[in-house]
Amino acid sequence: xxxxxxxxxxxxxxxxxxxxxxxxxxxxxxxxxxxxxxxxxxxxxxxxxxxxxxxxxxxxxxxxxxxxxxxxxxxxxxxxxxxxxxxxxxxxxxxxxxxxxxxxxxxxxxxxxxxxxxxxxxxxxxxxxxxxxxxxxxxxxxxxxxxxxxxxxxxxxxxxxxxxxxxxxxxxxxxxxxxxxxxxxxxxxxxxxxxxxxxxxxxxxxxxxxxxxxxxxxxxxxxxxxxxxxxxxxxxxxxxxxxxxxxxxxxxxxxxxxxxxxxxxxxxxxxxxxxxxxxxxxxxxxxxxxxxxxxxxxxxxxxxxxxxxxxxxxxxxxxxxxxxxxxxxxxxxxxxxxxxxxxxxxxxxxxxxxxxxxxxxxxxxxxxxxxxxxxxxxxxx
Numbered sequence: 001x002x003x004x005x006x007x008x009x010x011x012x013x014x015x016x017x018x019x020x021x022x023x024x025x026x027x028x029x030x031x032x033x034x035x036x037x038x039x040x041x042x043x044x045x046x047x048x049x050x051x052x053x054x055x056x057x058x059x060x061x062x063x064x065x066x067x068x069x070x071x072x073x074x075x076x077x078x079x080x081x082x083x084x085x086x087x088x089x090x091x092x093x094x095x096x097x098x099x100x101x102x103x104x105x106x107x108x109x110x111x112x113x114x115x116x117x118x119x120x121x122x123x124x125x126x127x128x129x130x131x132x133x134x135x136x137x138x139x140x141x142x143x144x145x146x147x148x149x150x151x152x153x154x155x156x157x158x159x160x161x162x163x164x165x166x167x168x169x170x171x172x173x174x175x176x177x178x179x180x181x182x183x184x185x186x187x188x189x190x191x192x193x194x195x196x197x198x199x200x201x202x203x204x205x206x207x208x209x210x211x212x213x214x215x216x217x218x219x220x221x222x223x224x225x226x227x228x229x230x231x232x233x234x235x236x237x238x239x240x241x242x243x244x245x246x247x248x249x250x251x252x253x254x255x256x257x258x259x260x261x262x263x264x265x266x267x268x269x270x271x272x273x274x275x276x277x278x279x280x281x282x283x284x285x286x287x288x289x290x291x292x293x294x295x296x297x298x299x300x301x302x303x304x305x306x307x308x309x310x311x312x313x314x315x316x317x318x319x320x321x322x323x324x325x326x327x328x329x330x331x332x333x334x335x336x337x338x339x340x341x342x343x344x345x346x347x348x349x350x351x352x353x354x355x356x357x358x359x360x361x362x363x364x365x366x367x368x369x370x371x372x373x374x375x376x377x378x379x380x381x
Contacts, residue, residue: 002168003101005034006057007081007089010067016077020115020300021069022048023058023079037167039176041184048114049157050184052164055114056105059125059161062113062300063104064089065241069300070328088239095234098169100221105129105165106203107223113300116158128162130204133172133196140191148177148186160185171196202227244298246323249352250359255279255335256346260369266362267355268323272305276317278362279335279345283371289340293317293347295333298326325349341374 009031015024023031025047032038032051041050048055061067066085071077092100106126143153154160164185166172175189203224221238229235248268253275255262262282266275272293280287292306292313305320306313327333327349335345 002035002037002053003057003060003097006031006054006061007066007086009034010061010079011081013078013080016069016071016079017048018077018115020113021077021079022114023054028054039185040179042179042181043184044182046184049161052157052160052185053168055157055161056165056168059109059114059165060101060104063109064100064239065299068298069296071330076330084242085239092237092239093234095232096237099224099228099232099235100239102169103221103224105169108299110301111158112302114161116161125162128158129166130200132159132162133166133192133200133204136172136190136192138192140189142189143187145177148188149183153190154185154187163187163190166196169196171200199228202231244324244326246321247352248323249354250356251322251325251352252350252365254348254350255282256348257283257343257371260371262364262368263350263366264362265359265365266322267360268321268352270322270362271318272320272322272325273308273317274362275322275347276307276335276337278364279347280337282364282367283345285337285343285371285374289338291317291335291337293333293335295325295327338374343374 014027016022017025025045028046028048028051029040031054032040035053037053039051039053043050048058058067062069064085066082066089067079068082069077069079089097106129109125111125141153147153154163163172163174167174170193173191173193174187175191177186177188179186221240225235225238246268250265250267253264253266255264260283262279264275264278264282266278276291276293277287280291290307290310292304292310294302294304297303303315304313305315305317308316308318310316325333329349329351332346332348335347337343337345
Protein backbone atom coordinates (compact mmCIF):
# COMPACT_ATOMS: atom_id res chain seq x y z
CA UNK A 1 0.00 0.00 0.00
CA UNK A 2 1.40 3.38 -1.00
CA UNK A 3 0.54 4.97 2.33
CA UNK A 4 2.67 2.36 4.11
CA UNK A 5 5.56 3.26 1.82
CA UNK A 6 5.24 6.89 2.88
CA UNK A 7 5.14 5.92 6.56
CA UNK A 8 8.35 3.93 6.10
CA UNK A 9 9.92 6.84 4.25
CA UNK A 10 9.53 9.25 7.19
CA UNK A 11 10.01 6.67 9.96
CA UNK A 12 13.45 7.95 10.96
CA UNK A 13 12.64 11.57 10.10
CA UNK A 14 13.41 13.48 6.88
CA UNK A 15 14.21 17.09 6.15
CA UNK A 16 11.08 18.95 5.14
CA UNK A 17 10.62 21.65 2.51
CA UNK A 18 9.37 25.18 3.17
CA UNK A 19 6.95 26.58 5.71
CA UNK A 20 4.42 23.81 5.06
CA UNK A 21 6.99 21.10 5.86
CA UNK A 22 6.41 19.31 2.56
CA UNK A 23 8.30 16.21 1.43
CA UNK A 24 11.99 16.82 0.59
CA UNK A 25 12.24 17.98 -3.03
CA UNK A 26 15.53 16.16 -3.55
CA UNK A 27 13.85 12.79 -2.88
CA UNK A 28 10.54 13.14 -4.72
CA UNK A 29 11.61 11.02 -7.69
CA UNK A 30 12.89 8.32 -5.34
CA UNK A 31 9.58 8.23 -3.47
CA UNK A 32 7.53 8.37 -6.68
CA UNK A 33 9.41 5.36 -8.02
CA UNK A 34 8.40 3.36 -4.93
CA UNK A 35 4.69 4.02 -5.54
CA UNK A 36 2.34 1.48 -7.13
CA UNK A 37 1.51 4.11 -9.77
CA UNK A 38 4.76 6.01 -10.44
CA UNK A 39 4.13 9.13 -12.53
CA UNK A 40 7.73 9.92 -13.55
CA UNK A 41 7.01 13.52 -14.61
CA UNK A 42 9.52 14.95 -17.03
CA UNK A 43 10.03 18.27 -15.29
CA UNK A 44 13.34 19.95 -14.52
CA UNK A 45 12.47 21.12 -11.00
CA UNK A 46 9.35 19.26 -9.89
CA UNK A 47 7.72 20.17 -6.61
CA UNK A 48 5.48 18.02 -4.44
CA UNK A 49 2.41 19.25 -6.30
CA UNK A 50 3.96 17.82 -9.50
CA UNK A 51 3.27 14.36 -7.99
CA UNK A 52 -0.50 14.42 -7.27
CA UNK A 53 -0.48 10.97 -5.62
CA UNK A 54 2.34 11.94 -3.25
CA UNK A 55 0.54 15.20 -2.55
CA UNK A 56 -2.63 13.31 -1.68
CA UNK A 57 -0.79 10.84 0.55
CA UNK A 58 0.90 13.73 2.33
CA UNK A 59 -2.54 15.24 2.98
CA UNK A 60 -3.57 11.96 4.66
CA UNK A 61 -0.32 11.79 6.59
CA UNK A 62 -0.90 15.16 8.23
CA UNK A 63 -4.68 14.77 8.70
CA UNK A 64 -4.18 11.52 10.65
CA UNK A 65 -1.30 13.10 12.60
CA UNK A 66 0.76 10.01 11.82
CA UNK A 67 3.24 12.46 10.32
CA UNK A 68 4.11 15.58 12.30
CA UNK A 69 6.36 18.54 11.58
CA UNK A 70 9.16 19.87 13.74
CA UNK A 71 11.47 22.87 13.53
CA UNK A 72 11.32 25.80 11.12
CA UNK A 73 11.74 26.07 7.36
CA UNK A 74 15.13 25.50 5.76
CA UNK A 75 17.14 25.64 8.95
CA UNK A 76 15.60 22.90 11.09
CA UNK A 77 12.38 21.69 9.47
CA UNK A 78 11.74 17.95 9.74
CA UNK A 79 8.91 15.56 9.06
CA UNK A 80 8.71 12.64 11.47
CA UNK A 81 6.51 9.69 12.37
CA UNK A 82 4.49 10.07 15.57
CA UNK A 83 5.23 6.85 17.46
CA UNK A 84 2.02 6.86 19.55
CA UNK A 85 -0.24 7.37 16.53
CA UNK A 86 1.74 4.78 14.55
CA UNK A 87 1.24 2.22 17.33
CA UNK A 88 -2.51 2.78 17.03
CA UNK A 89 -2.28 2.43 13.25
CA UNK A 90 -0.56 -0.95 13.54
CA UNK A 91 -3.48 -2.27 15.60
CA UNK A 92 -6.05 -1.49 12.89
CA UNK A 93 -7.12 -4.07 10.33
CA UNK A 94 -7.09 -3.22 6.59
CA UNK A 95 -10.77 -2.19 6.54
CA UNK A 96 -10.33 0.09 9.53
CA UNK A 97 -7.23 1.67 7.98
CA UNK A 98 -9.09 2.29 4.72
CA UNK A 99 -12.04 4.08 6.31
CA UNK A 100 -9.94 6.04 8.77
CA UNK A 101 -7.92 7.33 5.84
CA UNK A 102 -11.11 8.08 3.90
CA UNK A 103 -12.42 10.15 6.80
CA UNK A 104 -9.02 11.80 7.19
CA UNK A 105 -9.29 12.94 3.59
CA UNK A 106 -12.94 13.97 3.36
CA UNK A 107 -13.58 15.17 6.93
CA UNK A 108 -10.29 16.30 8.46
CA UNK A 109 -8.02 17.60 5.71
CA UNK A 110 -7.57 21.12 4.38
CA UNK A 111 -5.87 22.37 1.22
CA UNK A 112 -3.84 24.89 3.19
CA UNK A 113 -1.77 21.98 4.59
CA UNK A 114 -0.23 21.48 1.14
CA UNK A 115 -0.11 25.19 0.31
CA UNK A 116 -3.21 25.47 -1.87
CA UNK A 117 -4.64 28.84 -0.93
CA UNK A 118 -5.88 29.91 2.46
CA UNK A 119 -8.29 27.24 3.61
CA UNK A 120 -11.73 28.58 2.71
CA UNK A 121 -14.89 26.66 3.48
CA UNK A 122 -14.19 23.83 5.89
CA UNK A 123 -15.73 21.14 3.65
CA UNK A 124 -14.05 22.31 0.47
CA UNK A 125 -11.90 19.17 0.08
CA UNK A 126 -14.96 16.89 0.27
CA UNK A 127 -16.95 19.03 -2.13
CA UNK A 128 -14.03 19.06 -4.59
CA UNK A 129 -14.15 15.26 -4.55
CA UNK A 130 -17.93 15.17 -4.99
CA UNK A 131 -17.89 17.64 -7.87
CA UNK A 132 -15.09 15.85 -9.74
CA UNK A 133 -16.73 12.45 -9.27
CA UNK A 134 -20.07 13.79 -10.52
CA UNK A 135 -18.47 15.55 -13.51
CA UNK A 136 -17.49 12.24 -15.11
CA UNK A 137 -20.31 10.65 -17.16
CA UNK A 138 -21.32 7.05 -16.54
CA UNK A 139 -19.49 5.94 -19.67
CA UNK A 140 -16.28 7.63 -18.55
CA UNK A 141 -14.40 10.46 -20.21
CA UNK A 142 -11.45 10.33 -22.58
CA UNK A 143 -9.13 13.25 -23.27
CA UNK A 144 -7.28 14.03 -26.47
CA UNK A 145 -3.61 14.97 -26.42
CA UNK A 146 -4.64 18.51 -27.24
CA UNK A 147 -6.97 18.62 -24.21
CA UNK A 148 -4.26 17.18 -21.98
CA UNK A 149 -1.70 19.68 -23.19
CA UNK A 150 -4.07 22.56 -22.49
CA UNK A 151 -4.92 21.22 -19.04
CA UNK A 152 -8.65 21.43 -19.68
CA UNK A 153 -9.49 18.79 -17.05
CA UNK A 154 -6.70 19.04 -14.49
CA UNK A 155 -6.75 22.81 -14.53
CA UNK A 156 -5.39 23.30 -11.02
CA UNK A 157 -3.31 21.43 -8.46
CA UNK A 158 -6.11 20.67 -5.99
CA UNK A 159 -8.10 19.02 -8.79
CA UNK A 160 -5.10 16.84 -9.70
CA UNK A 161 -4.69 15.87 -6.05
CA UNK A 162 -8.40 15.04 -5.76
CA UNK A 163 -8.31 12.78 -8.83
CA UNK A 164 -5.19 11.04 -7.51
CA UNK A 165 -6.91 10.29 -4.20
CA UNK A 166 -10.05 9.03 -5.96
CA UNK A 167 -7.77 6.64 -7.82
CA UNK A 168 -5.77 5.60 -4.75
CA UNK A 169 -8.97 4.78 -2.84
CA UNK A 170 -10.27 2.71 -5.77
CA UNK A 171 -13.17 5.07 -6.31
CA UNK A 172 -12.25 5.84 -9.94
CA UNK A 173 -9.79 4.44 -12.48
CA UNK A 174 -7.34 6.59 -14.42
CA UNK A 175 -5.55 5.66 -17.61
CA UNK A 176 -2.41 7.70 -18.17
CA UNK A 177 0.07 8.29 -20.97
CA UNK A 178 3.80 8.71 -20.53
CA UNK A 179 4.60 12.43 -20.31
CA UNK A 180 6.68 14.21 -22.90
CA UNK A 181 9.54 16.51 -21.97
CA UNK A 182 8.30 19.32 -19.72
CA UNK A 183 5.04 17.54 -18.85
CA UNK A 184 3.59 16.13 -15.64
CA UNK A 185 0.69 13.71 -15.13
CA UNK A 186 -0.98 12.98 -18.47
CA UNK A 187 -4.52 11.72 -17.84
CA UNK A 188 -5.89 9.97 -20.91
CA UNK A 189 -9.15 8.57 -19.52
CA UNK A 190 -11.14 8.61 -16.28
CA UNK A 191 -13.79 6.02 -15.43
CA UNK A 192 -16.11 5.22 -12.55
CA UNK A 193 -15.77 2.01 -10.57
CA UNK A 194 -18.80 0.08 -9.25
CA UNK A 195 -17.32 0.18 -5.75
CA UNK A 196 -16.69 3.93 -5.94
CA UNK A 197 -20.20 4.68 -7.18
CA UNK A 198 -21.77 2.62 -4.40
CA UNK A 199 -19.61 4.07 -1.63
CA UNK A 200 -19.69 7.68 -2.75
CA UNK A 201 -23.38 7.37 -3.51
CA UNK A 202 -23.92 6.51 0.16
CA UNK A 203 -21.56 9.18 1.47
CA UNK A 204 -22.66 12.02 -0.78
CA UNK A 205 -26.26 10.85 -0.88
CA UNK A 206 -26.71 12.08 2.67
CA UNK A 207 -27.09 15.78 3.31
CA UNK A 208 -23.94 17.78 3.82
CA UNK A 209 -25.13 18.83 7.27
CA UNK A 210 -25.43 15.22 8.44
CA UNK A 211 -22.06 14.08 7.16
CA UNK A 212 -19.79 17.09 7.05
CA UNK A 213 -20.96 19.55 9.68
CA UNK A 214 -19.26 18.72 12.94
CA UNK A 215 -18.71 20.38 16.31
CA UNK A 216 -15.77 22.73 16.57
CA UNK A 217 -12.53 20.89 17.34
CA UNK A 218 -14.36 17.56 17.54
CA UNK A 219 -13.51 15.98 14.20
CA UNK A 220 -13.08 12.45 15.52
CA UNK A 221 -12.62 9.30 13.48
CA UNK A 222 -15.56 6.94 13.11
CA UNK A 223 -18.29 9.49 12.38
CA UNK A 224 -19.36 7.52 9.30
CA UNK A 225 -19.09 4.16 11.02
CA UNK A 226 -22.82 3.85 11.87
CA UNK A 227 -23.65 4.58 8.23
CA UNK A 228 -21.13 2.20 6.63
CA UNK A 229 -20.53 -0.56 9.18
CA UNK A 230 -23.55 -2.61 8.01
CA UNK A 231 -21.73 -2.98 4.69
CA UNK A 232 -18.26 -3.31 6.24
CA UNK A 233 -18.61 -5.15 9.58
CA UNK A 234 -14.82 -5.40 9.90
CA UNK A 235 -14.77 -1.67 10.70
CA UNK A 236 -14.69 -1.77 14.49
CA UNK A 237 -11.82 0.39 15.82
CA UNK A 238 -10.56 3.85 14.91
CA UNK A 239 -7.61 6.12 15.40
CA UNK A 240 -7.90 8.42 18.37
CA UNK A 241 -6.15 11.77 18.22
CA UNK A 242 -4.31 12.33 21.47
CA UNK A 243 -5.03 15.53 23.35
CA UNK A 244 -1.98 17.82 23.62
CA UNK A 245 -0.09 17.51 26.87
CA UNK A 246 -0.29 20.45 29.23
CA UNK A 247 3.19 21.99 29.59
CA UNK A 248 3.52 23.56 32.99
CA UNK A 249 6.00 26.28 33.82
CA UNK A 250 6.67 29.85 32.73
CA UNK A 251 6.52 30.44 28.96
CA UNK A 252 8.73 33.17 27.50
CA UNK A 253 7.51 34.83 24.30
CA UNK A 254 9.39 37.33 22.15
CA UNK A 255 6.70 39.59 20.67
CA UNK A 256 7.82 41.67 17.67
CA UNK A 257 6.11 44.44 15.73
CA UNK A 258 8.77 45.03 13.11
CA UNK A 259 11.87 46.41 14.87
CA UNK A 260 10.45 46.99 18.37
CA UNK A 261 9.96 43.88 20.48
CA UNK A 262 8.98 42.85 24.00
CA UNK A 263 9.81 39.70 25.94
CA UNK A 264 6.84 38.51 27.95
CA UNK A 265 6.90 35.78 30.62
CA UNK A 266 3.55 34.17 31.36
CA UNK A 267 2.55 31.17 33.50
CA UNK A 268 1.16 28.10 31.74
CA UNK A 269 -2.15 28.36 33.58
CA UNK A 270 -2.83 31.82 32.13
CA UNK A 271 -4.84 31.86 28.93
CA UNK A 272 -4.40 33.44 25.50
CA UNK A 273 -6.62 36.33 26.54
CA UNK A 274 -4.14 37.17 29.29
CA UNK A 275 -1.33 37.10 26.73
CA UNK A 276 -3.34 39.29 24.32
CA UNK A 277 -3.86 42.01 26.93
CA UNK A 278 -0.22 41.79 27.96
CA UNK A 279 0.86 42.40 24.35
CA UNK A 280 -1.58 45.28 23.96
CA UNK A 281 -0.30 46.92 27.12
CA UNK A 282 3.36 46.26 26.32
CA UNK A 283 3.02 48.23 23.07
CA UNK A 284 0.93 51.03 24.63
CA UNK A 285 -2.21 50.30 22.59
CA UNK A 286 -5.60 51.13 24.08
CA UNK A 287 -7.25 47.71 23.68
CA UNK A 288 -10.52 49.00 22.19
CA UNK A 289 -10.52 46.57 19.25
CA UNK A 290 -10.99 42.87 18.51
CA UNK A 291 -8.04 40.53 18.19
CA UNK A 292 -7.03 36.95 17.55
CA UNK A 293 -4.12 34.53 17.42
CA UNK A 294 -3.27 32.29 14.50
CA UNK A 295 -0.95 29.29 14.62
CA UNK A 296 -0.31 26.00 12.83
CA UNK A 297 -1.94 23.05 14.57
CA UNK A 298 -0.37 19.62 14.84
CA UNK A 299 -2.16 18.44 11.67
CA UNK A 300 -0.77 21.34 9.64
CA UNK A 301 -3.95 23.42 9.52
CA UNK A 302 -4.06 27.09 10.38
CA UNK A 303 -5.97 27.57 13.61
CA UNK A 304 -7.51 30.84 14.78
CA UNK A 305 -8.34 31.60 18.40
CA UNK A 306 -10.24 34.88 18.65
CA UNK A 307 -11.63 37.52 20.96
CA UNK A 308 -14.37 36.28 23.34
CA UNK A 309 -16.87 38.67 21.73
CA UNK A 310 -16.60 36.99 18.31
CA UNK A 311 -19.60 34.65 18.38
CA UNK A 312 -18.74 32.50 15.36
CA UNK A 313 -15.08 31.93 16.31
CA UNK A 314 -13.83 28.34 16.26
CA UNK A 315 -12.24 28.98 19.67
CA UNK A 316 -11.94 31.90 22.04
CA UNK A 317 -8.83 33.31 23.67
CA UNK A 318 -10.20 32.82 27.17
CA UNK A 319 -10.73 29.09 26.49
CA UNK A 320 -7.16 28.04 25.67
CA UNK A 321 -4.44 27.95 28.32
CA UNK A 322 -0.88 28.89 27.43
CA UNK A 323 0.25 25.41 28.47
CA UNK A 324 -2.10 23.88 25.87
CA UNK A 325 -0.56 25.66 22.87
CA UNK A 326 0.91 23.27 20.27
CA UNK A 327 3.97 25.49 19.79
CA UNK A 328 7.43 24.11 20.41
CA UNK A 329 10.37 26.27 21.40
CA UNK A 330 11.41 28.68 18.60
CA UNK A 331 8.09 28.26 16.82
CA UNK A 332 5.91 31.31 16.26
CA UNK A 333 2.28 32.33 16.05
CA UNK A 334 0.70 35.57 14.90
CA UNK A 335 -1.31 38.02 16.99
CA UNK A 336 -3.64 40.24 14.97
CA UNK A 337 -5.05 43.32 16.67
CA UNK A 338 -7.68 45.72 15.27
CA UNK A 339 -8.88 43.93 12.12
CA UNK A 340 -9.34 47.28 10.36
CA UNK A 341 -5.86 48.69 11.03
CA UNK A 342 -4.52 45.11 10.86
CA UNK A 343 -1.67 45.24 13.37
CA UNK A 344 0.21 41.91 13.15
CA UNK A 345 2.68 40.82 15.80
CA UNK A 346 5.03 37.84 15.58
CA UNK A 347 4.88 35.90 18.84
CA UNK A 348 7.74 33.42 19.17
CA UNK A 349 7.93 30.92 22.02
CA UNK A 350 11.55 31.13 23.12
CA UNK A 351 11.61 28.75 26.09
CA UNK A 352 9.62 27.16 28.89
CA UNK A 353 11.14 27.18 32.36
CA UNK A 354 9.99 25.81 35.72
CA UNK A 355 7.67 28.06 37.67
CA UNK A 356 9.27 30.78 39.74
CA UNK A 357 7.55 32.50 42.63
CA UNK A 358 8.07 36.02 41.29
CA UNK A 359 6.19 35.40 38.00
CA UNK A 360 2.56 34.64 38.77
CA UNK A 361 0.98 36.73 35.99
CA UNK A 362 2.00 38.00 32.53
CA UNK A 363 5.14 40.12 32.93
CA UNK A 364 7.18 42.16 30.46
CA UNK A 365 10.75 41.17 31.35
CA UNK A 366 12.58 42.95 28.52
CA UNK A 367 11.78 45.71 26.04
CA UNK A 368 13.56 47.02 22.93
CA UNK A 369 12.52 49.84 20.63
CA UNK A 370 9.77 52.42 20.76
CA UNK A 371 6.27 51.20 19.92
CA UNK A 372 4.59 52.93 16.95
CA UNK A 373 1.55 55.11 17.69
CA UNK A 374 -1.67 53.16 17.47
CA UNK A 375 -3.42 56.00 15.62
CA UNK A 376 -1.85 58.29 13.04
CA UNK A 377 -4.00 61.35 13.73
CA UNK A 378 -2.91 64.14 16.04
CA UNK A 379 -4.64 64.07 19.45
CA UNK A 380 -5.08 67.85 19.28
CA UNK A 381 -6.88 67.81 15.94
